[in-house]
Amino acid sequence: MEPMSEDERVALEEDALIAARSADRYCDLLSGFRLQLVRHSSYVTDMLAEKTAPIHHSDKTSSGQRMRELDRQARIERLRKNGWQRKRFDPSRYEELCETVMGEIS
Secondary structure: OOOOHHHHHHHHHHHHHHHHHHHHHHHHHHHHHHHHHHHHHHHHHHHHHHHOOOOOOOOOOOOHHHHHHHHHHHHHHHHOOOOOOOOOOHHHHHHHHHHHHHHHHH
């Protein structure tokens, strides 16, 4: 067997380094996927546990439900003050915006 030239030896070392980096990158990706799967699995398990847990109607409503209720009450009050009349939709604002954008595109 002939001894390797310096160029061949360098090329072989570079190939080994590239292969090692690829393997490291692959292992890092697999590790990341594993962590994602564990997190998502526990999240799904928690969601399923919440769905199967009995619902207590005596519990207070969530803050999101309270905010929706307050928003609804505010809209009702505003409509009462206006005699239950709502302002008609005015498309002119959007037509102007459309013309401006079309002018910029052209």
